[in-house]
Amino acid sequence: MLPRGLTAALIAAAAQRGLAYFGASLDARQSSEEPFSPPYYPAPNGGWVSTWAEAYEKAHSVVSNLTLAEKVNLTTGTGIFMGPCAGQTGSVPRLGIPSLCLHDSPLGVRNTDHNTAFPAGITVGATFDKSLMYERGVGLGEEARGKGVNVLLGPSVGPMGRKPRGGRNWEGFGFDPVLQGVGAAQTIKGMQSTGAIACIKHLIGNEQEMHRMSSVVTQGYSSNIDDRTLHEFYLWPFAEGVRAEVGSVMIAYNDVNKSACSQNSKLINGILKDELGFQGFVVTDWLAHLGGVSSALAGLDMDMPGDGPIPLLGNSYWGYELSRSILNGTVPVDRLNDMVTRILAAWFKMGQDQDYPLPNFSSNTEDERGLLYPGALFSPVGIVNQYVDVQADHDITARVIARDAITLLKNEGDLLPLRVNDSLKVFGTDAGPDPQGLNSCTDKGCNRGVLTMGWGSGTSKLPYLITPQEAIANITPTAEFYITDSFPSSIEANDEDIAIVFINSDSGENYITVDGNPGDRTASGLHAWHNGDGLVKAAAERFSQVVVVIHTVGPIILEEWVDLDPVKAVLVAHLPGQEAGYSLTDVLFGDYSPSGHLPYTIPREEANYPSSVGLLQQPFGQIQDYYTEGIYIDYRHFLKENITPRYPFGHGLSYTTFEFSEPTVSVVTPLDSAYPPSRSAKGSAPTYPTTIPPASEAAWPASFDRIWRYIYPYLDNPQADAAVANSTNKYAYPDGYTTEPKPPPRAGGAEGGNPALWDVAFSIQVTVTNTGKRPGRAVAQLYVELPESIGLDTPSRQLRQFEKTGILEAGASETLMLGITRKDVSVWDVMVQDWKTVVGGEGVKVYIGESVVDLKVECEVGGRCSIL
Numbered sequence: 067m068l069p070r071g072l073t074a075a076l077i078a079a080a081a082q083r084g085l086a087y088f089g090a091s092l093d094a095r096q097s098s099e100e101p102f103s104p105p106y107y108p109a110p111n112g113g114w115v116s117t118w119a120e121a122y123e124k125a126h127s128v129v130s131n132l133t134l135a136e137k138v139n140l141t142t143g144t145g146i147f148m149g150p151c152a153g154q155t156g157s158v159p160r161l162g163i164p165s166l167c168l169h170d171s172p173l174g175v176r177n178t179d180h181n182t183a184f185p186a187g188i189t190v191g192a193t194f195d196k197s198l199m200y201e202r203g204v205g206l207g208e209e210a211r212g213k214g215v216n217v218l219l220g221p222s223v224g225p226m227g228r229k230p231r232g233g234r235n236w237e238g239f240g241f242d243p244v245l246q247g248v249g250a251a252q253t254i255k256g257m258q259s260t261g262a263i264a265c266i267k268h269l270i271g272n273e274q275e276m277h278r279m280s281s282v283v284t285q286g287y288s289s290n291i292d293d294r295t296l297h298e299f300y301l302w303p304f305a306e307g308v309r310a311e312v313g314s315v316m317i318a319y320n321d322v323n324k325s326a327c328s329q330n331s332k333l334i335n336g337i338l339k340d341e342l343g344f345q346g347f348v349v350t351d352w353l354a355h356l357g358g359v360s361s362a363l364a365g366l367d368m369d370m371p372g373d374g375p376i377p378l379l380g381n382s383y384w385g386y387e388l389s390r391s392i393l394n395g396t397v398p399v400d401r402l403n404d405m406v407t408r409i410l411a412a413w414f415k416m417g418q419d420q421d422y423p424l425p426n427f428s429s430n431t432e433d434e435r436g437l438l439y440p441g442a443l444f445s446p447v448g449i450v451n452q453y454v455d456v457q458a459d460h461d462i463t464a465r466v467i468a469r470d471a472i473t474l475l476k477n478e479g480d481l482l483p484l485r486v487n488d489s490l491k492v493f494g495t496d497a498g499p500d501p502q503g504l505n506s507c508t509d510k511g512c513n514r515g516v517l518t519m520g521w522g523s524g525t526s527k528l529p530y531l532i533t534p535q536e537a538i539a540n541i542t543p544t545a546e547f548y549i550t551d552s553f554p555s556s557i558e559a560n561d562e563d564i565a566i567v568f569i570n571s572d573s574g575e576n577y578i579t580v581d582g583n584p585g586d587r588t589a590s591g592l593h594a595w596h597n598g599d600g601l602v603k604a605a606a607e608r609f610s611q612v613v614v615v616i617h618t619v620g621p622i623i624l625e626e627w628v629d630l631d632p633v634k635a636v637l638v639a640h641l642p643g644q645e646a647g648y649s650l651t652d653v654l655f656g657d658y659s660p661s662g663h664l665p666y667t668i669p670r671e672e673a674n675y676p677s678s679v680g681l682l683q684q685p686f687g688q689i690q691d692y693y694t695e696g697i698y699i700d701y702r703h704f705l706k707e708n709i710t711p712r713y714p715f716g717h718g719l720s721y722t723t724f725e726f727s728e729p730t731v732s733v734v735t736p737l738d739s740a741y742p743p744s745r746s747a748k749g750s751a752p753t754y755p756t757t758i759p760p761a762s763e764a765a766w767p768a769s770f771d772r773i774w775r776y777i778y779p780y781l782d783n784p785q786a787d788a789a790v791a792n793s794t795n796k797y798a799y800p801d802g803y804t805t806e807p808k809p810p811p812r813a814g815g816a817e818g819g820n821p822a823l824w825d826v827a828f829s830i831q832v833t834v835t836n837t838g839k840r841p842g843r844a845v846a847q848l849y850v851e852l853p854e855s856i857g858l859d860t861p862s863r864q865l866r867q868f869e870k871t872g873i874l875e876a877g878a879s880e881t882l883m884l885g886i887t888r889k890d891v892s893v894w895d896v897m898v899q900d901w902k903t904v905v906g907g908e909g910v911k912v913y914i915g916e917s918v919v920d921l922k923v924e925c926e927v928g929g930r931c932s933i934l
């Protein structure tokens with residue numbers, strides 16, 4: 067079935083454009099080849115960055131002493147449902163190294179109890195508040211640690227919102243690389259400050275849910291991304307995450323340039339490990355592993371949950387097969403040592419060798435006792451849930467984030483804030499509870515009651531939920547509630563009455579289909595679910611004052627009613643998590659001014675977007691998804707095509723008003739060369755003997771009590787396998803395979819890339835004054851415009867920095883400082899393979915605004931600033 071608004075003709079047109087793509091691109095210097103991922107071997111070893119030296123030293127001394135089976139154990143999951151977590155590695159009992167627990171999600175510990183269901187990533191992005199991003203990271207890390215989760219699978223910065231209908235855009239922070247990058251870095255720093263290992267995901271190009279996975283019966287789509295688009299857009303937040311010292315990276319299901327991400331050597335070895343200098347370990351997305359030797363050589367370090375092509379059979383591409391490929395000499399011992407060293411270095415760096423709890427929950431059951439290995443044919447039973455309360459006071463952070471994310475789109479005649487004595491009539495099931503009970507559907511795979519998060523693995527259970535209905539009733543006992551999506555025909559309204567209408571739009575992960583939407587919003591499109599548009603229109607027919615509250619995963623089309631005269635106020639409350647109710651009434655009734663800003667553009671119609679960002683489906687063969695629009699995603703596209711959206715990126719009103727004054731720009735580190743100063747040489751990485759270990763190291767231990775279908779590192783007859791190395795049976799290495807290290811890439815040099823890219827080139831100072839009558843918080847959004855002399859077409863505005871004031875009382879001011887780095891004013895030079903800027907910042911313009919089009923200040927860097 068084709069999604070609404072997407073015709074076969076559109077697919078054909080997209081495919082046609084694809085053919086011309088790499089030739090007629092935005093950058094004349096790009097190669098004109100068909101999608102192809104060049105080989106990049108060997109895998110660079112970790113350990114050459116000074117801030118990781120101590121962790122690597124500890125890892126080195128352990129790995130030096132590990133046997134083959136012990137090493138392999140730490141790289142491979144024990145099988146799906148073979149433990150309490152989404153996945154767990156094998157262990158090294160001899161040295162007290164436990165199985166590592168890897169578990170979802172980016173907004174809270176998934177499928178457990180006494181946890182916090184934080185607001186989703188998109189909500190956090192809408193706050194434009196760096197310290198709240200960090201605080202949430204701390205909360206997530208503390209809860210992961212408290213439950214015994216070693217690696218919490220978040221933050222998500224891919225998808226990046228390329229496809230507005232894409233199912234998982236809401237797990238990330240917004241449709242802009244800088245907003246995503248700041249969100250990711252703050253989350254990672256917060257999480258890892260508690261000892262939990264963060265896992266930034268999904269690398270890369272997982273922009274739609276349908277057809278993302280390859281399996282024995284189908285092939286996932288190929289995201290065909292040119293080098294410049296990759297660097298300037300999709301890779302940007304990953305670079306920020308690596309710079310924040312993230313401990314792990316999860317690769318995506320799909321292919322990039324026709325090579326699966328889990329075995330794409332250019333992506334993992336070349337870009338992530340060499341250019342970005344990533345020091346942690348690379349893990350597959352769940353069941354994204356497609357080949358054993360190929361992925362090892364391409365730089366993969368951990369296989370999750372461990373299963374081979376068909377889960378639950380006890381088969382694996384790694385585990386015992388990795389042991390075999392070491393013994394037969396096909397995978398270099400050096401590669402295995404690097405995998406394990408990276409994994410243990412992350413473990414030591416976060417201090418997990420010191421009193422880190424073991425898992426004390428099971429994501430498989432809510433019962434206290436349960437199967438220890440539900441995936442096994444016969445499993446022992448034991449205590450699996452200790453119901454540890456990890457919530458602390460994280461409800462406060464959850465509420466502040468949900469509140470400070472609320473984005474006021476429209477407020478005619480200052481209808482908001484409401485007064486306690488206003489006569490309110492509330493409509494829509496989105497204001498109320500799930501009639502079938504809290505957490506009544508698995509992984510939130512339903513849309514009943516107030517929408518607190520999307521669905522899929524990026525969720526957690528709600529420990530409790532304050533609905534808008536409860537919160538409003540708590541403030542105005544006279545409010546009347548009509549928790550229905552069909553407007554009650556009997557309603558009478560008089561002039562004082564105010565209708566508050568709640569509507570929503572949901573999406574999620576592909577393994578669950580909700581109301582015909584298989585993750586992506588195929589059936590609903592960008593429209594409100596459950597007759598939401600009809601409900602608002604019906605209310606607007608009866609009431610002269612209507613407030614619309616929207617809970618949404620992303621852009622939503624408001625055109626059917628947003629200009630109707632009675633619709634005075636519209637606010638987007640995003641995906642608020644457990645504090646949906648009070649965070650909303652905090653704003654509705656004026657205790658706080660709204661201060662959220664749109665982390666994406668709201669279009670007038672879907673045709674506003676480039677046609678290349680529609681969802682792709684086809685019955686046979688691999689879907690080729692060409693990123694023909696380049697970096698012109700979301701507002702970059704709207705500006706380029708001169709399309710006026712309904713509400714621009716960054717838009718968000720307050721109950722008060724702000725003035726920006728006294729802007730100044732100063733040079734901090736002069737940009738006296740087009741390319742950054744040369745990188746320093748790599749530090750040394752740990753080394754080990756490269757001899758193939760004795761086959762006995764992979765033999766089954768005597769009288770071993772094996773769990774049926776569990777994945778082990780052992781081989782039945784390792785002696786025989788070892789002999790293969792001496793046979794004529796040669797392994798067909800990929801084209802371009804070599805064991806000779808590549809010269810270090812010039813754009814690299816430290817975690818994230820050449821550290822000079824983060825030199826602050828210019829600093830802008832601006833004073834923000836609250837010129838209204840109520841307290842409120844302002845966001846200064848900094849956009850840059852590069853001059854034509856840079857030699858490439860660039861968007862007329864690109865968000866590069868933002869800062870948010872504290873709560874300013876009426877009349878109060880705060881001075882904000884916003885730094886612009888060398889990278890912020892550079893483009894990716896495909897030929898030179900480095901970031902290029904204009905010397906001296908000549909002609910670079912900087913704007914500060916309250917949205918991408920509502921600009922208040924303009925500065926010529928190296929010159930003066932003016933008020934607009």
Ligand SMILES: *[C@@H]1O[C@H](CO)[C@@H](O)[C@H](O)[C@H]1NC(C)=O
Nearest residue numbers: 102103104291292293323332
């Ligand atoms: C994808 O293909 C483009 C065009 O050939 C190339 O520039 C880019 O480096 C490739 N990226 C990866 C990760 O293979």
Ligand SMILES: *[C@@H]1O[C@H](CO)[C@@H](O)[C@H](O)[C@H]1NC(C)=O
Nearest residue numbers: 125126127128129130131132
């Ligand atoms: C092996 O472990 C021992 C004792 O724990 C330690 O002293 C030694 O340094 C380790 N071996 C290597 C080669 O690091």
Ligand SMILES: *[C@@H]1O[C@H](CO)[C@@H](O)[C@H](O)[C@H]1NC(C)=O
Nearest residue numbers: 135136139156157158159165
């Ligand atoms: C590998 O891990 C499994 C599961 O934790 C454990 O039972 C086994 O003893 C480990 N093997 C070695 C060699 O440490």
Ligand SMILES: *[C@@H]1O[C@H](CO)[C@@H](O)[C@H](O)[C@H]1NC(C)=O
Nearest residue numbers: 387390391394396795796797
């Ligand atoms: C070595 O073992 C691996 C894993 O079973 C296998 O893929 C590879 O083909 C083997 N190499 C040789 C030369 O037999």
Ligand SMILES: *[C@@H]1O[C@H](CO)[C@@H](O)[C@H](O)[C@H]1NC(C)=O
Nearest residue numbers: 211212213423424425426454
């Ligand atoms: C579970 O966590 C609690 C609190 O963090 C800790 O006291 C307990 O030891 C943990 N359980 C296990 C099995 O480690």
Ligand SMILES: *[C@@H]1O[C@H](CO)[C@@H](O)[C@H](O)[C@H]1NC(C)=O
Nearest residue numbers: 485486487488489490562563
């Ligand atoms: C609510 O109270 C204010 C004064 O506090 C008054 O002006 C207004 O008319 C009242 N509204 C209603 C609906 O009673």
Ligand SMILES: *[C@@H]1O[C@H](CO)[C@@H](O)[C@H](O)[C@H]1NC(C)=O
Nearest residue numbers: 393394758788789790791792
């Ligand atoms: C290969 O053969 C040589 C000579 O017979 C032997 O010494 C060596 O151990 C064999 N290598 C392996 C990995 O079996």
